[in-house]
Amino acid sequence: MRRAVLLLLTLAYLAGVMWMTLRPSVYDAHTAGLLWAALDVFAVHPETAWITFSRVESWANVAMFIPMGMLPALLLPRRLWWVGVVVGFAASAAIEWYQGAFLTTRVSDPHDLLMNTLGAVVGAVFVGLVLPRRRPRRPRTRAAASTPVW
Template identity: 45%
Template sequence: MVLAILTAIYAWAVGWLTLRAAPYGSDIASALDKLLGWFAQREATAWITFDRVEFGSNVAMFIPLGVIAVLWFGVRGWWLAPILGALASVGIEVAQSVFLDSRVSDVRDVVANTTGAVIGMCLMLLLAFLLSPPSPRRPRTA
């Protein structure tokens, strides 16, 4: 029951973030522009651009999907996480393209989102491996 509620909250949050007419309010856009401008003025942080922040945000947004997929389908169903990530991302991009004139559909978002789902899946598989009991060793026979 808890997993179902968390899944619903996550799905709502992703929908709210990706399927609104405006990706963020003018206050947030202004603050982000100022922050990116500040980064651009410094040699050590000039590589932090809007495209990189957006890509990283898309990756981060889909890491929970990979975690949730492994929780729903188990370690043996790990292969569903990248498929669900890609399908959900393509669905979002199609909906943005068809229904939202203020949003831009982009293949890079599908790549970033799927990458996030894969990272979440890998984290869960690593956790499962680390938490699994050691298998008993069989004695060697000659």
């Protein structure tokens, strides 16, 4: 059951990533207007002036690819957690290639490849090295199940 739920989440997540990255424009006029209005508010205050479009875009790329590293690491045996990094890098490279080859309104950017891969690294490392390991269950024997515990 756990595996089926993870596969369903993976498919939904991949559909979302494809929708965000493989269409001609990420922002419509309304979304772009909201983003720039928020950035203008941040720019007025010295404490938040460091929040720029470039930084928001970079960290959004990291955040979007954390599940790209996590999901393969959760689906595969624990010792293969690093496959999430490879999957994240490969998916990001494919996206950047597609954007450069087929979308004249998008820019293929090596910085995006780096930030996407960083997100995949964060996700895979979290699953592989930070999440606690589950102990394998010992099968219950019939004798152990019928023995009363006093």
